[in-house]
């Protein structure tokens with residue numbers, strides 16, 4: 001992984017406003033970022049039994065992950081090789097959802113693929129010259145797991161997942177991630193570019209103005225951000241008046257679009273997915289330890305997400321209005337934003 005030189009932060013300008021609404025910028029990022037990187041799609045608990053599947057709309061690529069009868073996880077583009085019909089319908093009904101996949105049959109004209117994605121049958125198709133089923137398998141997608149989390153990568157040439165995780169495994173080494181039980185997902189559609197939300201996640205500078213309750217609970221003066229090796233961590237010490245800190249674990253965001261928010265008794269995994277140049281979806285996976293106060297944790301998450309949603313949507317309108325071109329970043333607070341924007345720039349330059 002090439003490393004971002006944080007020395008540039010002192011004179012850094014933000015990305016240009018057009019990067020947050022221009023359709024060509026969106027297409028460029030689909031290719032340069034989402035077609036290249038390892039991206040989290042599911043938790044293994046969602047894929048426990050043979051035939052369990054998770055459908056995903058990854059920045060415009062419909063795909064699915066599935067557990068085979070042999071226990072293997074496999075992932076494929078959800079695009080039939082006949083006339084591009086859907087197999088599981090990954091493009092429908094949200095960014096990410098569980099789906100039963102007892103067999104892989106195209107919904108359009110019924111072609112059947114086996115567990116390895118090989119074309120097995122083409123009912124009623126009839127004879128056709130030079131037709132070679134062996135060359136018409138589903139397009140595979142790489143899949144790999146880390147401590148129960150399932151990642152996919154569309155790029156056959158990209159380095160393995162372990163490389164993409166950067167310093168995350170080291171940071172999470174002592175955390176009992178396997179003890180947490182999957183609770184479920186929550187999804188929120190926001191009318192903003194995915195980068196606007198990622199950047200908002202990557203700084204605590206806005207906490208006093210946007211999150212009144214969170215502001216009471218954390219000591220914003222002691223808020224620290226560390227950006228390196230693919231990961232941005234936040235450290236927010238509890239404020240002196242708090243006896244039971246809400247955030248006392250690890251907040252770690254992993255390039256390009258996922259954050260692990262680990263608390264004493266649970267974990268929320270927050271994925272930030274582009275839907276269009278001006279829309280994105282937050283897809284939360286919640287996991288809890290036994291006896292955790294799930295309701296309180298979910299309510300707090302909802303409250304904070306809603307506060308972030310309102311400001312990100314307001315920023316998006318301003319980015320589209322035409323008056324703003326670029327701005328400056330605070331070296332004290334916005335190292336995470338700089339790190340992310342540098343990675344985006346670098347990916348686009350490399351593509």
Ligand code: FES
Nearest residue numbers: 080083085106109
């Ligand atoms: S598009 Fe899949 S069978 Fe026709």
Ligand SMILES: [Fe+2]
Nearest residue numbers: 200210211308
């Ligand atoms: Fe926030």
